[in-house]
Amino acid sequence: MSVPETRARRPRKPTLDAAAAAAVDLARSAAEEDAEPGTVGEHLGATAEGDRLVSHAFDCLLPGYRGWRWTVTLSRASRARNVTVNEVCLLPGEDALQPPEWLPWVERIAPGDVGPHDTLPRKADDPLLEQGYEATGEEEADALALFELGLGRERVLSPLGRDAAATRWYEGDRGPRTEIAEHAKGQCSTCGFFLPVAGALRQVFGVCASEWSPEDGRVVSADHGCGAHSETDVEVEPEERSAPLVDDLAADGLELVGLADLPDDAPGEAPDGTVAGTGS
Template identity: 35%
Template sequence: MTKASENREQRVQRDKRAPRTHREDREQRGQRGQHGRRGRQQKKRGPGSARGRRSANPLLGRRAMGVAKQALLEAEPGHIGPYIGSQEIDEFSVVHRFASDIAGYEGWQWQVVVARAAGSTHITISEIALEPAPKGSALRAPEWVPWEQRLRPGDLRPGDIMPPAFNDERLTTNPAQAAVENTHIMATSRTAHSKAGTTASLDTAGTGRHYLSDKGLFQAQQRWREGENGPRSLFAKKARAFCAGCAFFIPLATPDLQHGAEFGVCTNALAFDAQVVHKQFGCGAHSEIAAVEVADIADNTPALPFDDERPIYVS
């Protein structure tokens, strides 16, 4: 080995043992940082990440949000709040949501549906709607209820048609199961009860004559007992005498019959005229109230007259 080659080998070994300069350290650290950042970016922008979907679907980007807001400003200027977010319906349609700034619509939000054709980045507007937020204080319409479940006593008006339900448990077509034996109904045809001048039969369903079932009668008696004309009502509690001893009370049935013995119809025009009342119901218009009042007055001290002009001092 020549002397020149020996000196060159010694310099190489010395350079390997010599400490790195600050510049070399920064360069090496920068290379490692770039590799790390590229790796993290590739990991974040994978096809399954939110950023990856946003970059892949133009409807999720800022440009789509701007198009949605511009369309909303043209439709409803001055009633748009902050941007809330977006929801991807599918690859070709996305919903962008904005808060509503309309008085009386607290908790509502604007929904703008943007769309694009397959293979295109051109953004179009499909729909603009004002909808209540999924959660919040927005007023909502009640759940839809079928009409037969919405009906309440007093809803029927002249000319209205309100047929019984197909499976109405209050009725039966078997005369042997009838709660009350209505001989006049059994002996009369369906057509005979139709309005005068009409030829159509009322029996349009072909099920035959209906009769009140035991359950229908039981439900009616329960309503009458617990109603305003029942024995536990306020009128009954304050009554001087019961309806059973009133001349205006007409029983619905004789006491020896199974049904109707505890109810009757009031015939007093100044009281509960033409209403079904319980025999233990009562009111101040009882036919025998005069005799009762005379006895009470003899035992009670008359009340002092009230002076409506007397001043009242409040401390």
């Protein structure tokens, strides 16, 4: 016995009630009772919400509410002639100016917003973290894991967390595609001041330990670089010395003049020790 196919019934589209649709003045009066004076604008149309249930929309003239509408829903009982007000509210239109979606504080805060006196709330389900080392109950094995391997943390980075950090660092200002790296003569991976990080990121990242580098104490990619590379050098060219302004090593161009060459009225020493030519 074959079962006949049953077709799903489509929901019937409500028809616009003529009496409720014509009650524009009633809807406007209801909106003006709730709205501030002068903020109910022109009538934008009527929409059937259900059987004998119609919503009238009016332009909102409130400052800062561009695209919003005063919406008044009217209803009519079955076989009744009177139309009554069901609800008045202010709703946004398709092009309405609306605030951004509300987010909790823990989701709004961005990297760099944490100050010296701030403490972030704990995320119990952070996808960037996963469960860390779990104690086995064996004292020696647990001590080895805690001390030698540096574990003992409740949670550690998950693969997603490592990938997110690696991408952020590599595409940041200490990756290979920065101005200082493009002008460097050597990569960090060949520099003596490059300290590779431990773990899965060891082959890609390290910490700069050169006090002459602008990256000192920061995580850099292995293919980053700067001018403070330990193995690069510059050609030393001898400097041309300019001529001194005053030559202290050469003798002055003065001639020694004897007493015989002095004029008669020039002062000189007489045989008796007096100075001649001075009138004394």
